[in-house]
Amino acid sequence: MHNYGAGPFVAAAATDMLTRNRIAHIPVGTGNTERYVAGIRKMGVTAIMATPSFALYLVDWLEERGIAPRSLGIARMAVAGEPGGGDPVIRNRIETAFGCTANEAMGIGDISITLWGECEDQGGMHFSGRDFVHVELIDPESGAALPFEDGAEGELVYTALRREAMPLLRFRSRDHVTVNAKPCTCGRTSVRVRCIGRTDDxxxxxxxxxxxxxxxxxxxxxxxxxxxxxxxxxxxxxxxxxxxxxxxxxxxxxxxxxxxxxxxxxxxxxxxxxxxxxxxxxxxxxxxxxxxxxxxxxxxxxx
Ligand SMILES: [Zn+2]
The missing domain is CATH 3.30.300.30 (ANL, C-terminal domain)
Known part of the structure; x- marks a missing residue:
């Protein structure tokens, strides 16, 4: 179940991804927590996609009404849409309250839906758009390219490789990340990042x-x-x-x-x-x- 307020372009691509993975999904829309919780209960929802803010809001909303978040039976949560889902304290609050695992994901509407996603190691989001999107790291002030080295920090820049009608070359995301280039226990070799904020903020x-x-x-x-x-x-x-x-x-x-x-x-x-x-x-x-x-x-x- 999800309540993302994404526009048709991003939302359609995301819901199509769920369908292709044979996941039954229930879009609820934003702004009605009562309906959201009723939906989880009535339909036996076990996984939700949410912004970290909404997940935290939901914990408070449930607890204020004397409902234990764990009683909803959520086993897995994908958190995306803003920085914070990878913050250890925020993640711990969500996971402990719901008794679920919470994994962070990140995309960018102008380029692609989820381009980065966490594995079970939860040590940052792996790049998963290889062959479709070229990603670079730059120094936001000078624009100089930076290597994806462990501990590096910079802004992500994307180039869409398979676009036919709307090419985007070196699109500056304004997303600032830190890089985790250590080998991952899951075996994936792609670099991992944690988003620390956006230039706009x-x-x-x-x-x-x-x-x-x-x-x-x-x-x-x-x-x-x-x-x-x-x-x-x-x-x-x-x-x-x-x-x-x-x-x-x-x-x-x-x-x-x-x-x-x-x-x-x-x-x-x-x-x-x-x-x-x-x-x-x-x-x-x-x-x-x-x-x-x-x-x-x-x-x-x-x-
Ligand atoms: Zn991994």
Missing amino acids: MLIVRGVNLFPSALRAVVNRFAPHVGEVVMIRPRTRGVMQEPPLPVAIELAAGAEPPPDLAERIRAAIRSELIVATEIELVPHLSLPRSEYKSRLVDFGKAG
């Missing part, structure tokens, strides 16, 4: 590039004190920001955080991302949630 804090999803990944390491919902609330509009950057972080349900938690999070962000922040810890369920893709930056308080 990036803020520049006094000259330092900051991906909101990278900040969330640092914050998430302070589980179980914190939940998974983080909101950056810049004081001014636009990409360029002056430190300290205000960040609201939700505490986990029933958390009794140590008194220095905010300071420890601030120090970790400062040391890993070189950005000064002003941390506000807020109660569980007090930040807005998304039923589709998470917004990690809220300019609502910006002057």
Whole structure:
């Protein structure tokens, strides 16, 4: 079952892929969680495809209503559509709540549906579009090609090799990834990546590039004190920001955080991302949630 709000081009290709793999699929559409849960129960759904934001939203939605997520019987989940599904804390929250495995996938509507997908090793998404799509890694600032070496970081650039009517040459994805080139236990030899964010979401804090999803990944390491919902609330509009950057972080349900938690999070962000922040810890369920893709930056308080 899935509730992706994809346009006809991508959605049709994705559903055709499911049919070809002899998978009965039930498209539900976005925006009606009640119907989604009823569908899972009535039709004995065992696998769902969702954005990580929706999976987390569904955990909270079910728990608020006294329903154990495990009782739905979901065994497998494919998470895609935004960065976060490969974040260990987010994945663990989803897998533990539903008692399922959650594997991340990534595509790009302009080029192809799922081009990258995780195997059972869960160490990043293998490239699976070989012979159809040529992929390159570049330095986003200079445009220079980078080798797919272990630990490399850059932007993915795609060239469609079999397009007849709509060629795309060296299409810049704006997706920034880190590379895992270590041999994989599954035996596949293709390189693996983890998406750390998109240029479109990036803020520049006094000259330092900051991906909101990278900040969330640092914050998430302070589980179980914190939940998974983080909101950056810049004081001014636009990409360029002056430190300290205000960040609201939700505490986990029933958390009794140590008194220095905010300071420890601030120090970790400062040391890993070189950005000064002003941390506000807020109660569980007090930040807005998304039923589709998470917004990690809220300019609502910006002057
Ligand atoms: Zn593998």
